Amino acid sequence: MTKFTDLALDPKVLSAVSDAGYETPTPIQAQAIPPALEGQDVLGIAQTGTGKTASFTLPMITLLAKGRARARMPRSLVLAPTRELAAQVAENFDIYAKNTKLTKALLIGGVSFGEQDKLIDKGVDVLIATPGRLLDHFERGKLLLTGVQIMVVDEADRMLDMGFIPDIERIFQLTPFTRQTLFFSATMAPEIERITNAFLHNPARIEVARQATASENIEQKLFSITPSRRDRSFTEKRALLRALIESEGEACQNAIIFCNRKIDVDVVAKSLKSHGFDAAPIHGDLDQSQRMRTLDGFRDGTLRFLVASDVAARGLDIPAVSHVFNFDVPSHAEDYVHRIGRTGRAGRKGRAYTLAVPADDKYLSAITSLIKKDIPAGEVPDFTASPDRPPREDRNKDGGRDGGRSSRSRSRSRSRRDEDRSDAAPEAKPAEVVEDKRADAAPEERAPQPRQERSDSRSEGRGDRRRNDRRDRRDEEVVVGMGDHMPDFLTRSFKTS
Known part of the structure; x- marks a missing residue:
């Protein structure tokens, strides 16, 4: 049975793998790591949960052990379809690279550009990103992809489902032709196969399980x-x-x-x-x-x-x-x-x-x-x-599903509405009739009468004030057919002299 010690990985990587509690690689790891260490392109087809992340993370750390990244020019690139998967790859990198001095940056949405720019400016060995955020940084002039030596595309079929294939093709074109590509997918749709034929060079095809099969567990x-x-x-x-x-x-x-x-x-x-x-x-x-x-x-x-x-x-x-x-x-x-x-x-x-x-x-x-x-x-x-x-x-x-309004509060609300309706102005009458009554009525008869149920010490209610205001305006000028009030702008002349 193959063990990690048989895969020619860097001793520092093997130590980190052992500390994580792993001794035996999964089938996809056992078959993908050797050609990846030799610098060959890899096309891995395996169902989810088979350990694909370690199958590209471990050889990547070994290959990048020598060398140093320059500012804004990452040495390797890992593309993931979702923020969660990108963050998970970053966590795996931290586990397996803990004994090395390799640096990483995580470029995903929902995080400020400023913090990510600072990491890129320092220079990173491994750049883990979602396609959209990666292109955002590139278009802002904050990132160069000409120094990428290893490029990884993880969950390519999910990229297809999410509409990222045009972005993936553009990113491939921005990276050097001499890069090494590790390409992983659970299924091989025609569009995925077209991309692998265009951008992978004589890859080692590894298929550890029949496509789209469920685990027997x-x-x-x-x-x-x-x-x-x-x-x-x-x-x-x-x-x-x-x-x-x-x-x-x-x-x-x-x-x-x-x-x-x-x-x-x-x-x-x-x-x-x-x-x-x-x-x-x-x-x-x-x-x-x-x-x-x-x-x-x-x-x-x-x-x-x-x-x-x-x-x-x-x-x-x-x-x-x-x-x-x-x-x-x-x-x-x-x-x-x-x-x-x-x-x-x-x-x-x-x-x-x-x-x-x-x-x-x-x-x-x-x-x-x-x-x-x-x-x-x-x-x-x-x-x-x-x-x-x-x-x-x-x-x-x-206070319940009705948003906290109990029956008592609803009763109070109905009572307040009833009071407001009782205070409302009486039904309007035709302007001609109102004008005739005003002409015959004495001024004291036209004055509003105080409500008997309110004491003299209390101020007038809103309904009384509104009625008084309307009556005062009608006393000043009554316009037949225009209701209680005519806007002032209708009486103005807009002709220029």
């Missing part, structure tokens, strides 16, 4: 329901999800719950929280700091349920995930494999449960066609689609 089940009404589908699926979690009991130590839409991620997370489950959302619209806090909480066990969009489906290394729930059947069959690959990692057992309704049949057919087998049907537990409740602290703070 993962127990898959399909829970299909027919909603009582079409508009009840979302509500009843939330109730089924809660029932499944409760039926798993202590076996469900933690779980990632995947939704297709970001708006549904928020709703499902809020629903779980309202029913007493420790859940938090993560998706692309959240601030980077909030996303990282949520992930850190899930990793260290302070958060039990992570409700996520597909931003968390690729490449995130959270080894101890006991369950994955597909609240929505993914619309792309490949995403199913990547989602359930978040569990059953590093030899552990995992469970992946998928919730489905009749409208999902076409997506399920595509998934079974891709993985070459049917998803076993699970026994649907009894559940009741109870309405979501706000969390207890929110109920105490707001």
Whole structure:
């Protein structure tokens, strides 16, 4: 059996690997590291969770051990599709390069340009970035890619899904022709194959598992329901999800719950929280700091349920995930494999449960066609689609679901509205009639009478003041047919002399 000591890695790297508790490389690591150390391009095809990150990080650190980076000219470049995956690569680099003097910079969105510019100006050996932020720095003149010796593209198929392929092609063109390229993907779509043919030079093709296959350590089940009404589908699926979690009991130590839409991620997370489950959302619209806090909480066990969009489906290394729930059947069959690959990692057992309704049949057919087998049907537990409740602290703070307005406060509000209506001005009469009555009435009769229910010491109410103001204006000038008041600008002449 091959061990890391057999792979001709730098002794400092081997020491860091040993300190991390690893002795035996995974199949993708054992096959990708030797050609990478020889300077050959590598095309690695493997499902998620097989250790692809170490398969390019370890040889990169060994190859960069000699040399020094210059300002704004990184010696190596790692491209990742998401901020979370880029941050994870940076963490792996810190672990394996701790005995070396290599430097790194992480260029992702949600972080100020100023701090990133300072790191680049000092010169970095390894630059880890998302494509968009990398090009932002380049276009601002803060970065040169002519010194890149090693370029890594991780999760290339996810890059394709997110629309990054034009950016990847541009970045390839900005790097030297003589660079070494390490290219990794879980699937080989035609567009991905076109890029590898264009930019990789006689690569060592390594395929450690059949494309788009699920790990044998993962127990898959399909829970299909027919909603009582079409508009009840979302509500009843939330109730089924809660029932499944409760039926798993202590076996469900933690779980990632995947939704297709970001708006549904928020709703499902809020629903779980309202029913007493420790859940938090993560998706692309959240601030980077909030996303990282949520992930850190899930990793260290302070958060039990992570409700996520597909931003968390690729490449995130959270080894101890006991369950994955597909609240929505993914619309792309490949995403199913990547989602359930978040569990059953590093030899552990995992469970992946998928919730489905009749409208999902076409997506399920595509998934079974891709993985070459049917998803076993699970026994649907009894559940009741109870309405979501706000969390207890929110109920105490707001006074209930109506935003804190109790029946007593609503009664007071209605009473105030009734008083306002009673103080309102009487219904207006035609201007001609008003003019005739004023002509016959004495001045004292036209004066407003004080309200009997108010004492003389109290000031007039707003309704009385408004009526007095209107009556004073009508006393000054009454215009027939124009209501109570005519704007002054209508009586002005705009002719120039």
